[in-house]
Amino acid sequence: MLVTKQPILRRFWYAVMKSSRLDEGPQPFTLLGENIVLWKRADGTPAAARDRCCHRTAKLSKGWVEGDNIVCGYHGWQYDCTGACVKIPQFTSEKIPPGARIDAFRCQEKFGYVWVALDEPLAPILDTPEEGNPQYRRIHQFDEEWKTGALRLMENSFDTAHFSFVHKGTFGQFGKPKPEFFEIRETDYGFEAETIIHINNPPFSHRITGSTEPTTKRHFLNQWHMPFTRRLGIVYPSGIEHTIFTCATPIDDHRIQIIQWLYRNDTEEDCPAALLNEWDVKVVAEDKEILESVVADAPVDVTLRLEEHMPSDRPGLIMRKHLLALLRKYGETEQLSGEIVR
Ligand code: FES
Ligand SMILES: [Fe+2]
Incomplete structure (x- = not known):
């Protein structure tokens, strides 16, 4: 886009x-x-x-x-x-x-x-119940420039099919390419997607997941806040809540500032922030490498109807439909956009 x-x-x-x-x-x-x-x-x-x-x-x-x-x-x-x-x-x-x-x-x-x-905002900055709640700590994670499009990072954040490939070196289960079913509910700010993700749990992540089992699962409640913010609520079977905010702040058509922070309902003693960040640096570096290789503004050919076979492509399509509806509502022309929903 x-x-x-x-x-x-x-x-x-x-x-x-x-x-x-x-x-x-x-x-x-x-x-x-x-x-x-x-x-x-x-x-x-x-x-x-x-x-x-x-x-x-x-x-x-x-x-x-x-x-x-x-x-x-x-x-x-x-x-x-x-x-x-x-x-x-x-x-x-x-x-x-x-x-x-x-x-x-x-x-x-x-x-x-x-x-x-830059201009009169259509909505206030989002809120979240963890902020200011003493049961949660807030941890700053990243603030860095990536050479990719903002929408590309957003679609990646909801694409559960990339885990077993891109993240095979961390939590992804290589050899299990079919993601679990997930449900999408449209909301006034965008949509939320809910699913269960089975993950590898190497020793490095034991204190992060609160489990020493070789595999575990995450309950995902992933929200897309238009246009380029996502809130990912993860709950582990251990009861640990791990809520990530990721902003793909658009610098220009081909660069973003990725800003990410996290809330956890445990303590620094349970799992140090430095350890959480070290693990997420590894995970996010896997995304960065692949996302900097994609074309930031390539159109999506929806005539292929990939989402019928790959439900993990649906969130990205719904994002484009919402953004297109927004452009139309405010009289802007989609021809100016590289992203086209045909
Ligand atoms: S005061 Fe002269 S350029 Fe700013
Ligand atoms: Fe990823």
Whole structure:
């Protein structure tokens, strides 16, 4: 999907980086092809604006923060979080031209990340019952760039047929290529898919699954939140809950920032965060290698009706149908998209 060609995608919230990155000063990020600068105001809340000074076009991310404002490193012009230029050191304040301003974007902090919406959001940032509940701990897992399309990562997240191949080195059961049946329920935010997955349980993952058996299973409740976030609730027979959030934040048509965090209902003593992350780095590296080899915006030929034989292809098709319906609702044309549902 050519995400930068679909203005409607600007009307969603995206996690862009860990909030703590802003303690190091202003940071650049590219969201849907838009170069933005993020900074932290005096009260600790984040702000976002176009990364381009309106004086002589320097990148504001090369500057610094003063109080609530971002300062351009070229001649010291200052902008507040609304994008208004509030100080030109070479002028007296009454001489600031009224047109001296940059575009500012909606920005807030949630789950330890900075979230940005480029245009009026269609929905608030999702909530989850684990957040703030003392029975769960939250663990940051990844924040890195991948060379793939956002929809490609989302479809992969619901594709149970890749486990026995891509993940044969970790939890996948090579030689058992047919995934278990799963049920899909459509919701107002997208859909949820429920199934049982049988997995290998090598010694490395014993503390993660809470089992020392050579194989175990996961109860999967996997939610797709339009357009590019998934919430995967895993429950092991041991009673351990392992809930993963994965954001495929679209940098541009061919790159994403993958941001992932996790909730667990056990303690650091039961299973250290470093161990959880080491295991998931192995699992996710398997996905990364294959996803960086796919074509980010290739159309899907639904005339093959693969989903009749491979039910694991259905979630990806339903995603495309939802996104296509969204484009139509807001008068955008599907021809601009590489992803076509025929
Ligand atoms: S380019 Fe930013 S102050 Fe001159
Ligand atoms: Fe995977």
